[in-house]
Amino acid sequence: MLDLQQYASLGAALKDALERWPTETCLIEADRDREKVRLTYSDFREMARPLCRALEDADFKAGDRAAIVMTNQSKWLISAYAIFLLRRRSGSAGLQIDRSGASATAGAFEGAVLIVEYFLWRAITQAPEFGKLTAEIVLVTEAPAGAELRGAYRWEEFKRKGDPQFVARQREDTACIVYSSGTGGRPKGCVLRMTVIWSSALH
Numbered sequence: 001m002l003d004l005q006q007y008a009s010l011g012a013a014l015k016d017a018l019e020r021w022p023t024e025t026c027l028i029e030a031d032r033d034r035e036k037v038r039l040t041y042s043d044f045r046e047m048a049r050p051l052c053r054a055l056e057d058a059d060f061k062a063g064d065r066a067a068i069v070m071t072n073q074s075k076w077l078i079s080a081y082a083i084f085l086l087r088r089r090s091g092s093a094g095l096q097i098d099r100s101g102a103s104a105t106a107g108a109f110e111g112a113v114l115i116v117e118y119f120l121w122r123a124i125t126q127a128p129e130f131g132k133l134t135a136e137i138v139l140v141t142e143a144p145a146g147a148e149l150r151g152a153y154r155w156e157e158f159k160r161k162g163d164p165q166f167v168a169r170q171r172e173d174t175a176c177i178v179y180s181s182g183t184g185g186r187p188k189g190c191v192l193r194m195t196v197i198w199s200s201a202l203h
Contacts, residue, residue: 011081011084019041019045021041022040022041022045025039026044029074044077048078048081049082050160050161051078051155052083052086052164053163056086056164065112066083067115068115068116069115069116069117070141079155112136112137113138114133114139115138115155116139116140116141117142118141118142118143119142121138121140121143121152139152139153141154142155177189178190
């Protein structure tokens with residue numbers, strides 16, 4: 001078990017957990033009573049590492065922002081972890097929206113990387129504000145074969161071999177800002193800092 005008080009950041013604690021318990025269950029994704037995905041810590045690491053290296057090779061650098069526009073699923077966590085490993089300063093943003101928010105997202109997001117589900121990306125590309133989207137790299141999950149992605153890349157294919165460089169973070173740095181409106185209402189941003197605040201152990 002990890003004593004989280006010994007770690008300076010969430011990224012460092014997660015990195016250590018992935019290395020310590022390769023065969024233990026890390027993540028179970030389920031839809032009601034049906035299990036969809038089960039990943040060991042090793043599985044999770046092997047899915048996140050090629051994505052992290054690809055972002056690094058694409059010059060995702062200090063000061064750049066990333067947004068995740070996705071429903072609750074394993075690829076959200078894998079993408080977030082890859083970003084946590086590379087972030088050099090605060091400012092990454094995690095977003096959760098529905099179809100009605102696609103237009104606002106297209107016009108408001110300013111950042112280097114956007115990671116989004118296909119059904120949401122399709123709505124964003126059809127929004128009048130699509131031309132204002134400034135993301136240099138867009139990664140789309142679950143895109144059907146042959147789908148027109150309007151310059152985006154398939155998340156499942158955006159990967160590179162090799163180990164990415166882990167970037168140490170400070171406790172006061174921002175890890176992400178999660179936007180959610182719950183079951184209704186205006187979206188609200190919840191800031192998650194890199195500080196490890198739990199007294200209990202991980203795993």
